[in-house]
Each structure stands twice: as C-alpha cells, then as structure tokens.
Amino acid sequence: METLRIGLVGTGMIGRTHIERINNKLSGARVVACADINADFCKKVAAQYGIKAFEDGETMIADPEIDAVIVTTLDQAHEQFVTAAIHAGKYVFCEKPLAPTAADCRRIMEEEIKGGKKLVQVGFMRRYDPGYRQLKEAIDNRTYGEPLLLHCRHRNPEVDGNWNNSSAVENSMVHEMDVLRWLLGENYVSAEVRYGKTTRRADGFHDPQIMILTTESGVRIDVESFVCNGHCYDVQCEVVCEDAILNLPQPANIEVVADAVRGRAIDRSWSTRFVEAYNVEFQEWINACKEGRVDGPTAWDGYACQVVASAASLARDTQEIQKVTYDEMPDFYK
Numbered sequence: 001m002e003t004l005r006i007g008l009v010g011t012g013m014i015g016r017t018h019i020e021r022i023n024n025k026l027s028g029a030r031v032v033a034c035a036d037i038n039a040d041f042c043k044k045v046a047a048q049y050g051i052k053a054f055e056d057g058e059t060m061i062a063d064p065e066i067d068a069v070i071v072t073t074l075d076q077a078h079e080q081f082v083t084a085a086i087h088a089g090k091y092v093f094c095e096k097p098l099a100p101t102a103a104d105c106r107r108i109m110e111e112e113i114k115g116g117k118k119l120v121q122v123g124f125m126r127r128y129d130p131g132y133r134q135l136k137e138a139i140d141n142r143t144y145g146e147p148l149l150l151h152c153r154h155r156n157p158e159v160d161g162n163w164n165n166s167s168a169v170e171n172s173m174v175h176e177m178d179v180l181r182w183l184l185g186e187n188y189v190s191a192e193v194r195y196g197k198t199t200r201r202a203d204g205f206h207d208p209q210i211m212i213l214t215t216e217s218g219v220r221i222d223v224e225s226f227v228c229n230g231h232c233y234d235v236q237c238e239v240v241c242e243d244a245i246l247n248l249p250q251p252a253n254i255e256v257v258a259d260a261v262r263g264r265a266i267d268r269s270w271s272t273r274f275v276e277a278y279n280v281e282f283q284e285w286i287n288a289c290k291e292g293r294v295d296g297p298t299a300w301d302g303y304a305c306q307v308v309a310s311a312a313s314l315a316r317d318t319q320e321i322q323k324v325t326y327d328e329m330p331d332f333y334k
C-alpha cells in the first residue's frame with residue numbers, strides 16, 4: 001500500500017490538528033475524507049483541506065476508498081464509530097477515552113474479538129512522549145532499583161464551560177492512569193480522590209483534586225490535578241526509586257529573560273506540550289497499520305483505564321478508598 005487513506009470522524013479541534021499533522025507533517029498516509037454530525041462545519045473543514053466530506057460517519061467508514069479510521073468525536077459517540085470500523089475490518093485510532101464506561105469498552109472488545117483481528121488503538125499520547133519513554137527504559141531495566149513512590153502533577157491554566165467536578169478524574173487524570181500503568185507495567189488495586197482547598201478560579205467544582213493510586217506490588221502514586229491554575233500547562237512525574245529519584249524530562253524550551261527573571265519557558269497548552277508525542281504516536285500508528293498490526297494501546301488498555309476511572313470517580317463521590325477490580329484479560333489481548 002503506497003498511501004494509507006484515512007477517514008476521520010469528528011472535525012472538532014483535536015480532529016483538525018490530526019488532519020493537519022498527517023497531511024502536512026507525517027509520511028505514508030493522508031486523511032482523504034471527514035465526517036461530522038455538524039454537516040455544514042464538516043463541509044468547511046473538508047474544503048479547507050481539499051478532502052471529501054461525508055454526511056454520515058458510518059457511510060464514510062464503509063467506503064472502499066477508506067483504509068483506516070480516526071475517531072475524534074465526542075466521547076459518547078466513540079463506541080458507535082469504533083464498532084463500525086471493526087465491522088468494516090479497518091484499523092481504527094480512537095482518541096481517549098475509548099468509551100465513557102468500562103461496560104462500553106467491554107462491548108468494543110467483544111466485537112473486536114468476534115472479528116478475530118486486533119484493529120483498535122486508543123489515543124494515549126503520553127506513551128509516545130520522549131521523556132516518558134526515557135523514564136520507562138530506566139524503570140524497565142531497574143537501573144536505579146525498584147520504583148517505590150510516584151509524585152505527579154497535572155496542571156492546566158483553565159478549562160472550558162463544560163467542566164464539572166467529575167472531569168478532573170474522567171478527562172484529565174485518565175492520562176496518568178494509563179501512562180503510569182504502562183510505565184510501571186502493573187495494574188492498580190485501589191483508588192482514592194481527595195479535595196484540596198478550592199481556588200477562587202473554579203466555578204462550581206473542586207479544584208485542585210488529589211488522586212492516590214496503589215499498584216499490585218504496592219507502589220503508591222499521588223497525582224495533583226489543578227485545572228485552573230491561571231498561568232501554565234505543567235505535567236510532572238517524579239519516580240522515587242530505591243537508589244535514585246527520577247524526574248520526567250521537560251521539553252527543551254527557550255530561556256526567557258523578562259521582568260527581572262531568567263528562566264525556561266513552559267507551555268500553556270497540552271497541544272504544544274505534547275506535540276512531539278502526537279507526531280510520534282501517529283507516525284507509528286500509520287507504519288503499524290501499513291504493516292498490518294496494532295502496537296500501541298489496545299482496546300484492553302482503554303478498558304483498563306475506564307475501570308480505574310470509575311473506581312476513582314466513586315472514590316471522589318464517596319470520599320472513601322475504592323478497590324479496583326478488572327475482568328480477566330482475554331487471551332486475545334495477551
């Protein structure tokens with residue numbers, strides 16, 4: 001296959017950045033069509049990129065001119081389009097979360113298993129960040145002994161009007177749930193979420209929130225989510241190992257001298273902080289599709305994340321520690 005022909009469903013902001021990166025930066029693929037529930041907007045996006053607009057996502061997915069699918073719709077529509085791609089036997093990349101609940105993810109896995117071929121990849125881009133990859137290598141090799149504790153920070157400058165008290169767990173800290181499980185190579189056994197003193201900037205929800213996860217081997221993880229800090233996007237991960245402290249490398253941004261301060265600039269948004277991760281993620285996905293395999297986060301990883309997210313949500317609502325219990329992993333995903 002010369003060029004992988006991709007159909008993208010969901011032309012919101014993240015969908016458009018993926019069209020941009022695939023068609024203008026990466027190699028081996030082209031987004032050739034898009035679909036969106038808002039047909040007029042979809043036509044505008046299609047005209048902007050010189051691609052075909054479909055009124056209906058499922059028709060686009062079934063079209064023989066489409067080799068692979070990207071799903072960047074609202075979370076509630078993920079299952080519908082991922083399932084359509086599975087039924088069409090096409091590779092499908094779905095932005096996180098795979099679907100809003102573990103039960104939805106389970107249904108997706110059942111369809112994929114029925115089809116007999118791994119086709120689904122979930123968009124957990126942090127696994128492709130060069131810094132997290134360096135941390136993983138050191139942890140996998142036990143270069144500095146066993147990891148014991150992780151202290152993580154996930155800070156956003158502001159959030160949109162749809163944000164509510166559940167969003168910190170379900171929309172933001174899901175990234176930590178996935179990337180830390182991958183980093184440590186083990187599942188979680190319990191989740192807890194506590195509130196800090198709330199900032200004046202938070203309108204109707206608790207911010208910051210602190211999540212505490214414990215893994216099967218007893219590693220304790222604390223994650224601060226502070227989504228309206230008012231000034232920067234800041235993701236940190238400190239891994240306390242037996243013989244050393246490891247810190248997530250930060251992007252090499254410019255040094256700025258201003259207002260009598262000399263310091264290194266940091267990002268204001270996740271889209272710039274993780275731009276390299278997104279590029280690597282999509283280039284690897286394109287290469288893998290063309291070689292006929294899925295080598296990124298699978299539907300099982302999408303499910304595993306939603307299991308923890310629902311335990312953490314319950315922990316937040318009850319302000320009590322909750323157990324995390326997974327189904328047995330189907331052989332298909334082993």
Ligand code: ISE
Nearest residue numbers: 154156171172173175227270
């Ligand atoms: C957003 O949806 C993301 O995925 C970002 O990576 C995260 O930092 C942000 O908090 C979420 O709202």
